[in-house]
Amino acid sequence: MKNHLIRRTVSTGARNLFRRDGPTALAARVFPHVAQLKSMSRDGGQREEHCAGTRIPCLTGFFTPLRKKFRAPAVLPSLQLFFAVLGFFPMSAQLMAQVAIQGEMVYTMAGEPIRDGVVLIKGAKIEAVGPSATTKIPDGYRVLKAKIVTPGLIDAHTVVGLSGLLNQTQDQEQLEKSAAIQPELRAIDSYNGRDPLVDWVRGLGVTTLHTGHAPGALVSGQTMIVKTYPPNVEQAVIRPEAMVAATLGPGAVSDKKDKPPGTSSKAVAMLRVELIKTSEYVQKRSKTDPEKKASRDLRLEVLARVLDGSQPLLVTVHRHQDILAALRLAAEFKLRLVLDGVSDAPLVLDEIKKSVFPVIIHPTMFRASQETENLSFETAAKLKKAGLLFALQSGFESxxxxTRVVLFEAAGAAANGLSFNEALASITIDAAKLLGISERVGSLEAGKDGDVALYDGEPFEYTTHCVGVVVSGVVTDTQPR
Amino acid sequence: MRAVTSENQRADFPPATRGFDEPSFTAEHKSVLLAVILFAGFFPIDLRAQEQPLAFTGVQIIPISGDPIDQGVFVVHRGKIITVGPRGTATPAGATVRDVSGKVLMPGLVDTHSHIGGISGGDPSSPIQPELRVLDSIDVRDASIQKAQAGGITTANIMHGSGLLMSGQTLYLKLRDGNVIEDLIITNKDGRIAGGMKMANGTNPRRDPPFPGTRAKSAALVREKFVAAQEYHDKAARANGDPEKLPARDLGLEAVVEVLDGKRVVQHHTHRHDDILTVLRLQKEFGFRVVLHHVSEGWKVADEIAAAKVPCSIIVLDSPGGKLEARDVDWKTGAVLEKAGVLVGFHTDDSVTDSRLFLRSAAFAVRAGMTRAGALKGLTLAGAIMLDLQDRIGSLEPGKDADFILLSGDPLSVYSHVLETWIDGKKVFDRSDEKDRLWATGGHGAGNPRQTPLCCFGTWEDMR
Structure with missing residues (x-):
């Protein structure tokens, strides 16, 4: 593969930053800002699409601000614009009343925790955060109280909403096995925001999901980033096309004899062939002569974004040899990876660290068998010690x-070598950085989304209850769970 | 040897209300326990390891049979518990004394439903196979057994899966470090190997013929088998020892007769409220002794379960669902059943949940309203009762087996770790030992069976 075949774009620059910088700089730069994305090379150029139910154009790019996803009467476009500027959902006015959350301890994840703290939320956004002595609750605010207050939790990788609670054929949309490589499948086209599993995880404090197509096929589809409220995906989505989900190693191997890949090497070879095809497609797409210009190919279009680095390849990989295969592939095609699972990560820490790729670690309590047989409760602690940026996930067990609740996976990590703060960061601010959404979520700071979780005790303790959840300023749950 | 019972034992089949004995922990009871000590000869225990008494002092003791003791004294000798007392209780002369202040000591955990040991899910050739013994398929070197030790489990009921209506004879094992399966078995006073009978209803056993296609068919097939066993039993009884009149041996019916006689407890997988009631209906008809397992919708029919005096072993999962029948599984099941007066225990169903996280199940039951004492009993003594082993294990009392665990803190806290696991006075797990620690935390090599053919990874010198 010749590098010059890859189109150099703004996002290529971002990719280089991603590759050269350490984890901290990386965190800020993993995802380019929306302004950069506008100029990002994509087949068909920047497209305008309409948000469902509105005539407002929605960017379907990487970072689509939630405020552009609102639903409003089409007869009042100027009012829509007004609301859009406020970042306001015109949902239920009652639910959206101003909220004040008082916590005996508020873990903002942006500095030291605040004893006897207050979080004020106005509309969908956090208005102020501070000690109760200096942060007065204005009249008319609905007051919620809890022992411990944290940012709404972020599940850095899950299938919730595609994989439903029942685990029956009719509620399982996370894996399409008709072909090995199907990056054109979009999570947003099958996400069910009304599945009871979404309610379940939200009731335990989870407000943001990075969800989508599951491990189990070489390239299974795309992932999306979505809030756990409201149920309408168009309103809840943060990024409709977040990453492209791939699997290497035994997890990619087909269960049918006549259907490749039959081995791990075959999986890598197939992906290489496809990426080379993609670079040729990119070249042919750039031709101005309509006779020579390639016609649109949805599949290669997505892989082109993987090639130019504008959409990371989320590679689920567990065994050490497969982790190295993924890094080899990334080096060959200059891909931006997010490593996922990585049960054997402690065996190849230096290589992962050198790659500067962030890691979404297997759920702490994931089943250890076959390719995950060597996973450890202490993987997170080992990665932390090595200085890697990582987040925790609930993942997928068929x-x-x-492993459906990322709070519990973080609890397991906290009990096995991570400090309380490190474990909480792995499902809040670190997850937000890794996913490139830390401008919106992941910590309690003025201007960020009003996503808050309330607990009646230490959140990781088995016997503690989640007693309240606020998503984008809406009090969604108050029943202790 | 024919396993059918003799005439004088027969009388009638046991009444439906025959349940499970809960120890009362009176002085009289303790004398019974003393009698049990006399049966120590039945246990295949290596006593050499503990010629000297071993005393733990300064430890918080959770005996289960009584209130917790702060800074207590706990002494074991020759595989048995000899002292459970408050601070200052004298330790025997010559005892090795370990000050474990700040730690917590409780009975070894009893997992009433597990699939560790590398066993198969069940034979798929027919739906009712009581003649199958899980005994014949356990790999004592399987890593899952070491992991269960690391989780503090000292006794486990190992069973085939729920894909059959009756998938075979289960085995109550002490998770000793054994070389062969016989090192782990428990022998009852009558000389039989301790174990139950695994049964299941609901959707799991529903398949193409010869498996049932509906719930009613499932019940009918089971009833037919029990009726056949009754007749087999009666025929044997009428023969009155005459070899000419005795029925031809039938391994399956022999095992079901043990069930009808109450010698072999049915360990019954069941989820939905109507399936639970079906088990109770058949139990009433045939009088077998039964423990309900999983009991996902048990909270809907708690009073009926309580009235039948049937114990429940429940599973705790992170969310409802995962399968259609578990749609309404709820953390409150333990609390609701406890309140209704049902004996409640827990199980891992390993590998459905991880044996190393067994304590977590009880903690989640407490989260949803179960009493702390009830939940801790559910991990220990309740399980022992469900396995008919309450005279030997499940609580810390003089005369009982020295099966206990040492914890770093509150057993219901996520931050607590099992530091040591002891069975029959022998330490089988020690978190401070690097090799043992691997089983507790996982990591490279933790997936391999104990004592692999390649004894020493990475040291080629040793392999020459």
């Missing part, structure tokens, strides 16, 4: 799925 048989009697149990």
């Amino acid at each position: 048989y009697v799925p149990k």
Whole structure:
């Protein structure tokens, strides 16, 4: 593969930053700002699409601000604009009343925790955060109280909403097995925001999901970033096309003998072939002569974004040899990876660290068998010690799925070597940085989304209850769970 | 040897209300326990390891049979518990004394439903196979057994899966470090190997013929088998020892007769409220002793379960669902059943949940309203009762087996770790030992069976 075949764009620059900088700089730069994205090279150029139910153009790019996703009467376009500027959902006025959350301890994840703190939320956004002595609650605010207050939790990788609570054929949309490589499948086209599993995880404090197509096919589709409220995906989505989900190693191997890949090497070879095809497609797409210009190919269009670095390849990989295969592939095609799973990560820490790719670690309590047989409760602690940027996930287990609540996975990590703050960061601010959404979520700071979780005790303790959840300023849950 | 019972044992099949004995922990009871000590000869225990008494002092003791003791004294000798007392209780002369202040000591955990040991899910050739013994398929070197030790589990009921209506004879194992399966078995006073009978209803056993296609068919097939066993039993009884009149041996019916006689407890997988009631209906008809397992919708029929005096072993998962029948599984099940007066225990169903996280199940039950004492009993003594082993294990009392765990803190806290696991006075897990620690935390090599053929990874010198 010749590098010059890859189109150099603004986002290529971002990719280089991603590759050269350490984790901290990386965190800020993993995802280019929306302004950069506008100029990002994409087949068909920047497209304007309309948000469902509105005539407002929605950017379907990487970073589509939530405020552009509102639903409003089409007869009042100027009012829509007004609301859009405020970042306001015209949902239920009652639910959207101003909210004040008082916590005996408020973990803002932006500095030291605040004893006897207050979080004020106005509309969808946080208005102020501070000690109760200096942060007065204005009249008319609905007051919620809790022992411990944290930012709304972020599940850095899940299938919730595609994989439903029942785990029955009719509610499982996370894996399409008809072909090995199907990056054109979009999570947003199958996300069910009304599945009871979305309610379940939200009731335990989870407000943001990076969800989508599951491991289990070489390239299974795309992921999306979405809030756990409101149920309408168009309103809840943060990024409709977040990453392209790939699997290497035994997890990519087809269960049918006549259907490749049959081995791990074949999986890598197939992906290489496809990426080379993509670079040729990119070249042909750039031709101005309509006779020579390639016609649109949805699949290669997505892989082109992987090639130019504007959409990371989320590679689920567990064994050490497969982790190295993923890094080899990334080096060959200059890909931006997010490593996912990585049960054997402690065996190849130096290589992962050198790559500067962020890691979404397997759920702490993931089943250890076959390719995950060597996973450890202490993987997170080992990665932390090595100075890697990582987040935790609930992941996906097909048989009697149990790792569905990222709060519990972080609890397991906290009990096995991570400090309380580190574990909480892995499902709040660190996850937000890794996903490139830290401008919106992940910490309690004025101007960020009003996403808050309330607990009646230490959140990781088994016997503590989540007693309240606020998503984008809406009090969604108050029943202790 | 024919396993059918003799005439004088027969009388009638046990009444439906015959349940499970809960120890009362009176002085009289303790004398019974003393009698049990006399049966120590039945246990395949290596006593050499503990010629000297071993005393733990300064430790918080959770005996289960009584209130917790702060800074207590706990002494074991020759595989048995000899002292459970408050601070200042004398330790025997010559005892090795360990000050474990700040730690917590409680009975070894009893997992009433597990699939560790590398066993198969069940034989798929037919739906009712009581003649199958899980005994014949356990790999004592499987890593899952070491992991269960690391989770503080000292006794486990190992069973085939729920894909059959009756998938075979289960095995109550002490998770000793054994070389062969016989090192781990528990022998009952009558000489039989301790174990139950695994049964299941609901959707799991529903398949193409010869498996049932509906719930009613499932019940009918099971009833037919029990009726056949009754007749087999009666025929044997009428033969009165005459070899000419005895029925031809039938391994399956022999095992079901043990069930009808109450010698072998049915360990019954069941989720939905109507399936639970079906089990109770069949139990009433045939009088077998039964423990309900999973009981996802048990909270809907708690009073009926309580009235039938049937214990429940429940599973705790992170969310409802995962399968259609578990749609309404709820953390409150333990609390609701406890309140209704049902004996409640827990299980891992390993590998459905991880044996190393067994304590977590009880903690989640407490989260949803179960009493702390009830939940801790559910991990220990309740399980022992469900396995008919309450005279030997499940609580810390003089005369009982020295099966206990040492914890770094509150058993219901996520931050607590099992530091040591002891069975029959022998330490089988020690978190401070690097090799043992691997089983507790996972990591490279933790997936391999104990004592692999390649004894020493990475040291080629040793392999020459």
